Amino acid sequence: MHDLDFLRTLAVQAAHQAYAPYSKLRVGAALRSAAGHAYTGCNVENASYPVGGCAERAAIAAAVQAEGPGFRLQAIAVAAFGSDGAALPVSPCGACRQSLIEFGADAAVTFRQSDDGWMEVKAGELLPFRFILPSR
Template identity: 75%
Template sequence: MRGHLFDDTAMSDLDTLRTRALQAAQQAYAPYSRLRVGAALRSTAGQVYTGCNVENASYTLGNCAERAAIAAAVQAEGAGFRLAAIAVTAFDSAGDVLPISPCGGCRQALVEFGEDATVSFRQPDAQWLEVTAGALLPHRFSFPER
């Protein structure tokens, strides 16, 4: 299942994001779950930003890779940042690839910055799946128009 059809240029761009996500995952601080997650995104301005998960002994204080990458992008580009694409990858302490999709909080953040953005992540067979952020969270939270 694919959310979009991509030309060769877009696929090589996704491959670049996937590679950068893997590199980011290797930097993760995950002493509790040993689940290393990395994300690499491309903004609509064409810039690439990465993030990794950072755990904390008080679990709810940890940070997801996707939101870390978004925070880096907002820091660099300001409130006008818009998401074009993001790749997310994860592996365990043995280095085995895990099928991890963005969590609910990250899905909300992705939609906020780019409902039509491409989101790429691994499936149980280790193949990549590409969908839009909006497809991941069709009934997102939003403030009513005022």
């Protein structure tokens, strides 16, 4: 199993691979699946802004591709850096929060704070009033 420090290191590495020519905000994510595997992702921007993708959802897509629809999220780390290379306190966006919950509401989510420390919460705490598709 990978501990959160390992995931944080992988998230930082993934952020350095980001394609962010427009916002200059480079974000990386590294997750651990319930099966014990690690997957990473980075943000990829596009001149047509809505077409870009977030690091967290890129990591989830890599995990689903590798493990299939049974993938379950155990933990994820998110690291963000500004144009000057300084670490930024950026938590997952709303779309990513919903995606995290889809695969593990109890998963640990860790992201940087302004004091260079890391915050850790459960995915469900980030979006307490999440969308749930009603059963028919």
